[in-house]
Amino acid sequence: ATRLVNNWHKVLENFDTEEIDNFEHDNFNKLGNLPPRLTTKSFNTSKKALEFAKMANDTMAIAKSYYYIGDTFEVKQKDSAYYYYHQAENLYRLFNNRGMIGKMLFNKGYLLFYEGNYIESEIQVSKSLQFLKNSEDKKMLFSCYNLMGAIFERLEEYDHALRYYLLAKKELSNLKDEGVFDKNNSYLVSVSINISNVYMEMKQYGKSIKELKKVKSPKLKEEWPNTYATVIGNIGYIKMKSGNLFGVENLLKEALEVSQKSENEASVVYKLNNLGEFYAVIRDTLKSISYLK
DSSP, X not given: OHHHHHHHHHHHTTSOHHHHHXXXXXXXXXXXXXXXXXXXXXXXXXXXXXXXXXXXTOHHHHHHHHHHHHHHHTTTOHHHHXXXXXXXXXXXXXXXXXXXXXXXXXXXXXXXXXXTOHHHHHHHHHHHHHHHTTOSOHHHHHHHHHHHHHHHHHTTOHHHHHHHHHHHHHHHHHHHHTTOGGGGTHHHHHHHHHHHHHHHHTTOHHHHHHHXXXXXXXXXXXXXXXXXXXXXXXXXXXXXXXXXXXXHHHHHHHHHHHHHHHTOHHHHHHHHHHHHHHHHHTTOHHHHHHHXX
């Protein structure tokens, strides 16, 4: 059995260093809606590791292999990913490994969210938080809070959404203190955009704009141009919704220009629609039609 366990570890050593890093940071990547960067090699390696773990009757190694296999299925075969995460969760429960149980529950909730099953997603993530609420894993706590915010935003329960987004933002501050924040600095902006959107839906336009102005900066424009375009475009759009049209046209046009330079087609279409809506508001029908067509 010892030799088989050693073989399990040896198989996992075949992962590239970057892939191992992706596994370790997978849940943190999810919060920014980044797809896991796992390959066929990852799947084959995980399957091989699972074989050795089963031969050695090593339950913990089997659980970890199920977890890794779930990650490889996550993008294209969500049903399979859910199955393997659930299998891993059941095994981690045998050891009362609260951190990994919480992580598997989060992964299941994440999959359900992107399937549009928000009620079931909320149930899974709530369970996850029960296991993680006293955890020192600030990344996982951030992931859970941020996903809960997104769930309640989709359900149009904006008070709850705001509460969880603010908790997520607080966890990001803790991550910044640990030095983890530097290479993930777009997450704070993403959370601020989420908070701003919720304030807008609650018609608290002043708070919505204020939240975005906190993160608007030349550095953001230089390092994350698409995100910068979203920030200034949203400021312009929210001002328009509030009835304050001063400076709106310039903000919306700059947002469009930045998106066009970045060649982000989906963002460009969104910015064109916003400009079309602006010109409809000021009753410039010809311009409105030219942007909306």
